[in-house]
Amino acid sequence: QVQLQESGPGLVKPSQTLSLTCTVSGGSISSGGYFWNWIRQHSGKGLEWIGSIYYSGSTFYNPSLKSRLTISVDTSKNQFSLKVNSVTAADTAIYYCARDQRSRTNYYIDYWGQGTLVTVSS
Amino acid sequence: QSALTQPASVSGSPGQSITISCTGTSSDVGGYNYVSWYQQHPGKVPKLMIYAVSNRPSGVSNRFSGSKSGNTASLTISGLQAEDEADYYCSSYTSSSSWVFGTGTKVTVL
Numbered sequence: 001q002v003q004l005q006e007s008g009p010g011l012v013k014p015s016q017t018l019s020l021t022c023t024v025s026g027g028s029i030s031s032g033g034y035f036w037n038w039i040r041q042h043s044g045k046g047l048e049w050i051g052s053i054y055y056s057g058s059t060f061y062n063p064s065l066k067s068r069l070t071i072s073v074d075t076s077k078n079q080f081s082l083k084v085n086s087v088t089a090a091d092t093a094i095y096y097c098a099r100d101q102r103s104r105t106n107y108y109i110d111y112w113g114q115g116t117l118v119t120v121s122s
Numbered sequence: 123q124s125a126l127t128q129p130a131s132v133s134g135s136p137g138q139s140i141t142i143s144c145t146g147t148s149s150d151v152g153g154y155n156y157v158s159w160y161q162q163h164p165g166k167v168p169k170l171m172i173y174a175v176s177n178r179p180s181g182v183s184n185r186f187s188g189s190k191s192g193n194t195a196s197l198t199i200s201g202l203q204a205e206d207e208a209d210y211y212c213s214s215y216t217s218s219s220s221w222v223f224g225t226g227t228k229v230t231v232l
Contacts, residue, residue, distance in 0.1 A: 037221070047160075047168065047211055049221040060219045063123065079131065096167070100221070107156040107215045108173035117169060 002027040003053045004097045004113035018084040022097030028116050029078045030055040035100045038082045040093040124225035133230040139200040142227045144212030152193035152221055156215035159197045163208045207231045
């Protein structure tokens, strides 16, 4: 059973960088056929896909956030990370890491972390 | 990328069937059979209910079913139960190699 766990500061000051790490257990992040995602949810709102990374380092970003994003992977630690630069109050949200699996016929997000609340405030 | 369009709320009485729609474009819902549905109870993590338009993961009740026609996907819950009261989100892979989620639908069991 794959498990994902987010970690990182729960409070970030405006204009600074939000940094989160997702640790994967119960499976290797280097297994082919899986992409590793960051997704966020503003309070009382819907889900917003932030970006994804393959174990090789290939990344895909939400165009609306791309200029401020960096997603990286550390296969030796079975972790992947998110950095969001120049944060504002609008970046306050629950941040989830999640796995999506892809085959010739099926693409879907199947495992999610528990989520971590990040608040942007001075 | 714009969020997929879902009704804000749908309600039904216990035992009834309800259907939630999810409308996108030919670049997402209409272009791929990679539509998924998630159930989210308050304060909880989204749970996969349907993948690849109409497939149920192991452990998900067969009261949940999915379909797609053109740019619109649908989730039907039959035999509505109190425990089905939750928010539901659709999701689709897109031609931009990204994921897009629906606006979310609150299901209320009357």
